[in-house]
Amino acid sequence: MKDQLTDALYGLGWSTVKKLPEPVAVRLGQRIADTAWKRRGKSVLRLESNLARVVPDATPARLAELSRAGMRSYLRYWMESFRLPAWSKDRIRGGFAPQDVHHLENGLASGRGVILALPHLGNWDLAGAWVTTKLGVPFTTVAERLKPETLYDRFVAYREGLGMEVLPHTGGSAFGTLARRLRAGGLVCLVADRDLSASGVEVKFFGETARMPAGPAMLARQTGALLLPVTLWYDGTPVMQGRVHPEVEVPETGTRTEQAAAMTQQLADAFASGIAEHPEDWHMLQRLWLADLEPRADGADSGPRPDAGSRPEPHCDDSSGTEKP
Template structure:
């Protein structure tokens, strides 16, 4: 079994390496067309990721017919592959190309927060292309930032992602059981910018929130960092627009630290406020939410029950 896993890991790493080395050399229309063909093929195969995406979208759009869910999941896979094609090509994009490709509303919240010197935490869901948003911040606003990356297997693939994001001007810390918290706090106290994708808990110890009418768990880190450092906490949502073909975004109003309550109570209130802002953006642009994993507790518990049943059979 370990040999099969090693082979799969090498194949995965090789495919991503091929993407970064080859796709960035393609003319943009060719890369765009390739991404769409790959997305449509994956969607037609109806694999586990596509079915999970549809299941998640059914919670976002509860009155959708099966036909509408299929349309959304097809558009979602195209959006997801657009993210990858753009990401493979981002190292070659000029500042002008980034400026032409991104439109962010109410960015004054971000600029004012940084100008105040108190530090800013930007929290985003898996909408559109968060890497492109990061490049826009570093190149167009001239603001370097620190982020956290999920540990991936194989380790060589994780190293590729870190090197890729660092080449775009980001400081990348590994997500290893909260070890990054101290470094993030130091960056914020120095008046820096921290960007965190925060709609999916990776620790199994996140904060429970109500999300599209059911219970999910989201990372407590953004709210805890804001309390710990006094930094400004800003939800940001993104989406793709085809007319013209740009990525748009919305910087939402700051999430304030409640004046009363325990730290856990304050964290709960703030994380729920983030979830509400995320839900607004996702509901407006469900096809751009790249959530191909289980998120709600009921779905996670169902998976656990399936595994337990499998172990008994």
């Protein structure tokens, strides 16, 4: 029943929200966000806990302000995503204004293949639609298997409709397919700031230890593709902003594991720079740091657990191709 209700709600969003005038959709998103924020549920409290690490000198009032803005940003993501299938190509082209796109364009022109790695900032789907529409470049990603199957099918159809090739992680074949796309000079995009496998790479993130997936670094190392961090944010206008960061290069020395760890740390540093500048647009409503995953006094499982408020994201964690929600 819960799965059916979830599927129905997503279906209602795509069928109804996309028909609303944009100002109405914006106000609706803000109203839902404010209501959720006022209820102080687990997702809001987790968001504030995460933001407290990003802005360690913030007062309780400042954290509350940031979390409210964060929930509004998160609902803006959903309202935009529900409406993206109805946006014109001109609206998509004008809806995103990234900086330093030459890193991406030069990488694609080189024929080496490019991996774009992003944190949970802004609207990943809008950035992807901009790449396929404005630049005319298709790309490949992976998608988690959702329950019910009809909900998974909705997300695959939605993203394929925006010009993305979506690979299921079932069978562990995603990594190999991504590698083939890159060796052919293609583009791969992955959200890469959260690992749920308990086997990711440990990184220092805002002064504490977290795990992040090694997949982007391993792909770059094995295929020779460029690995480019990307950060996104909103600036109070209808146009989302973004930055393509310089290449994360493969270290000249070290074992494969050491090289992947060093590259993943560089990704974490690039993500942190964007998150620190725009903390309200980091939609991390789940546990991230290892300190939050330590065993509780009652001896409960200390492993990563999905919290409320998660959204289906394209991830690839390591050479096995296993992808994360």
